[in-house]
Amino acid sequence: MIRALVLLVAAMGTAGATGPAPTDFTLNTHCPPGFEKTRAGVCELRTLYQFYDSLENRGLGGTRTALPPHRDGFTPQQIDLGRYLFFDPLLSGDGTLACASCHDPARGLSDGRPRSIGIHGEDAGRAAPTLWNVAFLKRFFWDARADSLEAQAPGPLYSPREMGNTPVQLLTSLNGNATYRRLFTQAFPNRRGAIVEQQVYSALAAFQTSLISLNSRYDRYVHGYDAALSDREIEGLNVFRSFVARCSECHTPPLFTNEQIAVIGMPEPAGQPFDVGAETILNSPKLKGGFKVPTLRNIARTAPYSHSGAFPDLRSAVAFYNKGRGHAVPGDMHLYLHWHISDPQLTETEVDRIADFLGALTDEAFLPQTPARVPSGLTLTKRGE
Amino acid sequence: MKKGLILGLLVAVLAFGAGLFFGRNGKQDLKISSSAGGASYRGGFKAEGDAVSGPAGVIHSVAGPAPTNVVVVKDGESIQAAIKAAAPGTIVHVMPGTYHETVYVDKDDIRIIGVIEEGRRAVLDGEKKLNDAILYSGNNFVAENLEIRNYKGNGIMGQAGNNFEIRNNVIAESGVYGVFPQLGQNGIVEHNVVSGIADAAIYIGMSDNILVAHNEVFDSVAGIEIENSRHAIVENNYVHNNSGGLLAFVTPGLPIKDTVDVIFRNNFVVGNNHPNFGAPGSTVSGIPAGTGILVMAADDVVIEGNIISDNKVSGIIITDHAHASNITADPESDPNSDRVKILDNVMLRNGYDTITEAKALLLADGKVGARNLDIVRVGPSPGSCIINRHQYVTAGVSDFAECDFTNTAATVNYLLPPVPPREIKPGERGKVVYLGICTGCHTYNGRMIGPPVQVIQALYMDNPQGLADYIATPTRKRDDYPEMPPQDYLDPETRIAVATYMLQVTN
Numbered sequence: 001m002i003r004a005l006v007l008l009v010a011a012m013g014t015a016g017a018t019g020p021a022p023t024d025f026t027l028n029t030h031c032p033p034g035f036e037k038t039r040a041g042v043c044e045l046r047t048l049y050q051f052y053d054s055l056e057n058r059g060l061g062g063t064r065t066a067l068p069p070h071r072d073g074f075t076p077q078q079i080d081l082g083r084y085l086f087f088d089p090l091l092s093g094d095g096t097l098a099c100a101s102c103h104d105p106a107r108g109l110s111d112g113r114p115r116s117i118g119i120h121g122e123d124a125g126r127a128a129p130t131l132w133n134v135a136f137l138k139r140f141f142w143d144a145r146a147d148s149l150e151a152q153a154p155g156p157l158y159s160p161r162e163m164g165n166t167p168v169q170l171l172t173s174l175n176g177n178a179t180y181r182r183l184f185t186q187a188f189p190n191r192r193g194a195i196v197e198q199q200v201y202s203a204l205a206a207f208q209t210s211l212i213s214l215n216s217r218y219d220r221y222v223h224g225y226d227a228a229l230s231d232r233e234i235e236g237l238n239v240f241r242s243f244v245a246r247c248s249e250c251h252t253p254p255l256f257t258n259e260q261i262a263v264i265g266m267p268e269p270a271g272q273p274f275d276v277g278a279e280t281i282l283n284s285p286k287l288k289g290g291f292k293v294p295t296l297r298n299i300a301r302t303a304p305y306s307h308s309g310a311f312p313d314l315r316s317a318v319a320f321y322n323k324g325r326g327h328a329v330p331g332d333m334h335l336y337l338h339w340h341i342s343d344p345q346l347t348e349t350e351v352d353r354i355a356d357f358l359g360a361l362t363d364e365a366f367l368p369q370t371p372a373r374v375p376s377g378l379t380l381t382k383r384g385e
Numbered sequence: 386m387k388k389g390l391i392l393g394l395l396v397a398v399l400a401f402g403a404g405l406f407f408g409r410n411g412k413q414d415l416k417i418s419s420s421a422g423g424a425s426y427r428g429g430f431k432a433e434g435d436a437v438s439g440p441a442g443v444i445h446s447v448a449g450p451a452p453t454n455v456v457v458v459k460d461g462e463s464i465q466a467a468i469k470a471a472a473p474g475t476i477v478h479v480m481p482g483t484y485h486e487t488v489y490v491d492k493d494d495i496r497i498i499g500v501i502e503e504g505r506r507a508v509l510d511g512e513k514k515l516n517d518a519i520l521y522s523g524n525n526f527v528a529e530n531l532e533i534r535n536y537k538g539n540g541i542m543g544q545a546g547n548n549f550e551i552r553n554n555v556i557a558e559s560g561v562y563g564v565f566p567q568l569g570q571n572g573i574v575e576h577n578v579v580s581g582i583a584d585a586a587i588y589i590g591m592s593d594n595i596l597v598a599h600n601e602v603f604d605s606v607a608g609i610e611i612e613n614s615r616h617a618i619v620e621n622n623y624v625h626n627n628s629g630g631l632l633a634f635v636t637p638g639l640p641i642k643d644t645v646d647v648i649f650r651n652n653f654v655v656g657n658n659h660p661n662f663g664a665p666g667s668t669v670s671g672i673p674a675g676t677g678i679l680v681m682a683a684d685d686v687v688i689e690g691n692i693i694s695d696n697k698v699s700g701i702i703i704t705d706h707a708h709a710s711n712i713t714a715d716p717e718s719d720p721n722s723d724r725v726k727i728l729d730n731v732m733l734r735n736g737y738d739t740i741t742e743a744k745a746l747l748l749a750d751g752k753v754g755a756r757n758l759d760i761v762r763v764g765p766s767p768g769s770c771i772i773n774r775h776q777y778v779t780a781g782v783s784d785f786a787e788c789d790f791t792n793t794a795a796t797v798n799y800l801l802p803p804v805p806p807r808e809i810k811p812g813e814r815g816k817v818v819y820l821g822i823c824t825g826c827h828t829y830n831g832r833m834i835g836p837p838v839q840v841i842q843a844l845y846m847d848n849p850q851g852l853a854d855y856i857a858t859p860t861r862k863r864d865d866y867p868e869m870p871p872q873d874y875l876d877p878e879t880r881i882a883v884a885t886y887m888l889q890v891t892n
Contacts, residue, residue: 030892033824036816037892046820051809054545054568055593060640061545061568062522063491215822221491225874226469238489242516243538243561252568253544258640263713286714325666336713338638339667365825 025179025375027186028080032210033366035072042073045135047214048223049254059136060252062241063222067214067254070135071149074206081187082207083368085200090173090376091157093164094119098380099156099204102128105367108301109211114269114309119164126275127309132298135209136255142307143278144261144292149205150198167197174200179375207368213297214254216363222254229360236357239350245321246340247354256296256361262338263290266306266320267328274330275308286336289329300359315355322346416787418772420729423791426687428616428646428799447548447571448525449803452476452494464488464509468495473523479507479531487511490521490546493806499530499554506555511536518559521546525803529553539565540579543572548803552576561664562588563605566595568641571801575599583662584669585610585632589617591641594799597622606663607632607672608654611683615645616799622652629672630657630696635682636668637706637715644683648793649691654678656695671711673698673740680722682706689728689793693735698758699743700735700777701727705764724768726788732759732777746780811878815886818879822872829892836866842888852884853877 031043038044052066059068074082085091086099097119102111109131116124126142134140140152156162157170174180174195184195187203218237220228229237241248252258261278263286268274279288291307304310305317320328324343329335346354374380452474458467460482467477474494481502486509488497497519499507509518509531516538519528525548532555533540540556543549543566550572556563556579563579566572567590575598579586586602587609589595595617601624602608608624610632611617624630631654633647654677663670672679675698680686682705693700706712706720736743736758746763747755755778762769762781770788826834827841845852857880859869872880 030828034821035824036820046817048817048821050817051807051814053547053807055570055591056641058640060591062543063545064493064522064524065545065568215825220874223874224492224876228874234489238487238520239516241520241542241544242487243542243565244516248544252640260638260640262638282714282716284714284716337666338713339636341666342664365822 024373025084025183027077027183029076031076032079032368034212034214035210037076042075043079043210045070045072045212047212048219049214059255060258062253065254068136068138071205071209072135074202074209075187077183077187078203078206079210080207081183082203082205084183084371084374085203086207087371087380088374088376089378089380090177090374091163091165091170092119093166093169095376095378097163098374099163100370100380102156102162103131105370108132108298108364110302112303114304115272116162118159118161120160122161124159124161126307127304129294130298130302131208131211132213133255133295134211137257137259139259139292142291142294143281145278145281149208150201153201153204154197170200171195171197173376177375183375210366211368212366213363215365216297217360218357219254219363221360230356232353232356233360234357236353236355236360239346240354240357244344245346245350245354246342246344247321249340250293250338251296256299257293260293261287261290262293262340263287263335264321264341265289265326265329265335265337267310268308269310272308274333277307288333289335296358297361298364300362301364314358315351318351318354318358322351415775416773417775418729418787418791420689420772420791424789425795426648426726426728426790426793428648428685428687428793428796443797444800444802446550447573447800447803448496448527448550449494449548449805452496458484458507460484464497468492468497471495481505481507483508483510485510485512485515487515487517488519490519490523490526493523494525495521495523496527496529497531498527499532501530506530506532508532508534509536510534511559513537516560517542518556520544521549524548524806527551531555533557533559533563536560539563540582541565543567543569545569547571549573550575554578556586557581562586563602564588565590566592568592570594571804572596573598573800577601580604582606583664584667586627588612589614591639592617594801596620596798596800601625603627604659606659606661606667606669608657610634610669611644611647612636613639613641613644614647615643617646618648618650618796618798620648620650620652623655624652625655625657626659627657628659628661628663628674629669629676629679630654630693631678631691632669632672633678633680633683633686634668635706635718635720636712637682637718637720638713639715642715642718644686646685646799647683648687648689648796649678650687650689650793652691654691654693654696654700658695658697666711668709668712671709673702675699675738676702677735678702680704680725681709682718682720682722684719684723685726686722686724687726687728687793688730689726690730692731692733693759694731694733695737696735697738698736698740699761700730700732700759701761703760703762703764703766703769703781705766708764721765721767722769723766724770725762725766725785726769726790727760727771727774727782727785728788728791728793729773735759736761736778743780747778750780750783752778752780811882812886814879815882815884818875818883819886819890823883823887826869829890834867835869836863838887838890842890845884845888849881849884849888852888853880856880856884 035043054066102116140146146152278290311317476496518533519541536559540559540563545568558581563586582605585607586605597619608627608630612634677693677696677700759777760779770786856872861868
């Protein structure tokens with residue numbers, strides 16, 4: 001019933017009968033918040049963190065530590081084209097899902113589900129990671145199998161368990177749409193001819209690099225305003241970075257990830273098969289069950305937690321680490337658990353305080369604007385519901 | 386479990402055995418070198434501008450000039466309260482007494498200096514309830530003359546503070562690491578007495594340009610560990626009765642991938658035979674108790690002038706990741722100890738009760754009936770060298786070349802002059818705050834969450850101070866806009882800088 005409705009809506013969209021006129025769409029000539037438009041006409045990130053340094057320029061450390069090298073330098077038009085693409089269900093195989101379906105601005109640029117659901121209503125197997133601050137990342141997907149946003153994009157686009165499109169259909173749909181043809185020409189003025197895949201990935205990357213969250217209350221504390229954090233949150237920060245809890249050893253400031261693969265032995269939700277994670281990607285049995293350390297920025301906005309959504313809330317995710325090294329590893333399995341997975345024996349109060357502190361990492365001031373309409377005229381159908 | 390680190394040794398016996406047949410035809414000639422003369426090793430680090438620091442320019446201090454602002458904390462008062470109230474650039478003198486607290490320092494130029502009166506120190510006592518004694522992330526941090534006991538996490542832990550000095554502290558029974566600077570550059574750890582630590586008494590993690598000198602470390606799992614760090618000198622330390630004495634490691638899975646250019650010189654590395662009480666899963670839990678110096682996957686480690694005695698497994702072990710069965714894998718880390726350089730050391734009574742795997746290696750190397758073991762190498766160690774090898778009982782070092790230097794006298798230390806704080810011009814700060822914060826709610830000429838910048842400019846055209854004051858304590862001005870949240874977290878200089886910038890924006 002629901003799917004029938006979805007298909008109907010999709011069909012109406014592609015029919016174009018109710019589609020907006022091509023001239024309704026223009027690309028922003030201003031950079032998104034947080035960016036300066038340079039004389040060359042490209043957008044460059046500006047943040048107070050640029051006044052700090054970091055060891056070996058790795059962007060890892062303590063409070064006043066510089067960020068890692070990042071992607072920027074896209075034009076406002078490329079970023080804005082990426083925004084339209086990001087919200088347009090035209091990118092999925094049956095016109096029902098957009099990138100924003102699983103990376104929903106209203107849900108911390110994730111989808112609020114344990115695991116995402118693809119166009120055929122199928123369990124995608126893993127949770128949708130947040131897109132906040134992806135401009136700083138070098139590895140993408142939970143198993144770190146892509147090394148750039150452009151390399152990441154084809155994954156969900158063409159996976160039958162996710163957006164279920166094909167390169168041929170994607171390019172046919174885009175090139176068949178007069179608005180997109182015009183917008184791509186504006187965004188990529190040096191290229192003529194049909195829209196190509198790389199432009200799609202490039203525009204999506206441009207948009208995603210604009211999703212910056214660096215103005216949380218924690219950041220205000222960092223930049224010198226002690227009162228930005230409550231006593232409880234400071235207590236939580238000190239447990240978080242203590243060598244008893246050791247959270248910050250992997251969730252290292254300022255991004256709250258060190259981007260490494262870690263085997264921590266989190267449980268799968270009931271009925272889910274064990275996920276070997278990076279083992280297959282890196283062909284390394286020692287990394288069985290290893291996943292990329294996720295950022296904790298805006299973490300309070302992206303429940304449930306873990307690669308497969310085993311923890312319904314922040315406190316239970318934190319409490320996992322307090323239940324003993326390897327307590328959730330299946331009995332018949334040997335994992336090379338990360339050395340920081342220990343038995344910290346935190347008090348219940350300390351667990352609470354860590355969760356309190358994580359709440360201070362929320363900042364969605366630069367949340368992107370959802371377009372009222374997208375060039376395909378399709379209506380965003382949330383997550384195959 | 387305890388021997389997990391070199392469980393793979395047996396596999397390597399075959400390889401060494403083959404070397405015995407094919408590589409060692411005839412006895413090598415004795416090559417005797419004197420380390421009193423000869424060429425000197427120059428480490429891999431060159432300061433900017435290529436300045437070579439000679440003995441005349443030796444750096445003894447890295448934290449910069451001492452602040453003149455001093456506050457005193459007395460027994461019964463709180464050190465943290467004093468630090469919270471202190472401006473950057475403050476010396477906190479802590480009087481003798483007992484302090485039960487975790488002290489954290491997230492600002493620059495703070496010095497916590499204990500006052501010792503007739504041997505009585507300021508004691509930070511965690512009572513086995515508190516996590517860490519001192520956490521710092523500020524630059525130019527100094528901790529001196531303190532006594533730290535009974536913490537569960539670390540004694541003194543740094544996260545990214547540069548130019549640190551940690552000296553003259555007594556740290557006992559204080560958790561996982563006694564002194565642990567991490568992700569910092571340019572630091573000194575000296576004259577500390579650290580004991581009873583469940584991992585490394587002194588642990589330099591992911592840091593550059595470090596001097597660890599004149600410390601006494603004992604009764605711990607590891608004495609001094611240099612891990613995923615570059616340009617470190619460890620000298621003149623007394624390292625005794627740990628499970629392993631001096632360690633140069635690359636731990637896989639860390640974001641900084643290598644350890645390069647470490648000099649272990651003039652240390653006493655004596656009787657490191659303490660039973661290994663490392664936590665299950667920790668890297669050091671795999672160290673065979675009785676190891677003097679352990680090099681694992683670190684490059685350009687120089688071992689010179691140490692007195693290495695009475696370590697029952699071996700004086701020196703050189704190994705790689707493949708033979709450390711208890712650690713994870715990391716495709717981005719080079720697993721081998723490249724270019725180890727063993728210069729003259731005094732080696733006495735090591736390896737008298739070594740592990741089975743090492744005995745097998747000795748046999749494979751043709752050392753039948755050896756009752757001691759000074760140096761054992763397992764796993765590839767390309768480019769390595771040694772002098773006066775005939776002095777030691779060795780296994781697996783026969784293919785080491787002869788070093789073309791005999792000492793490290795030319796390398797005084799790797800410390801840097803204190804780097805002055807970066808000057809940020811008000812205009813630059815104003816622009817970055819405007820773009821980094823204000824543009825979340827204001828655009829130049831459009832309606833967003835707040836009114837357009839053009840409208841604000843019209844209101845405050847010649848009055849940046851008025852705008853700076855308004856944003857600290859905003860009041861509702863327009864019915865059709867939400868009330869602005871106060872920006873009082875920006876200090877007054879930043880507020881005037883951003884107000885000034887905002888009033889001259891043109892697009």
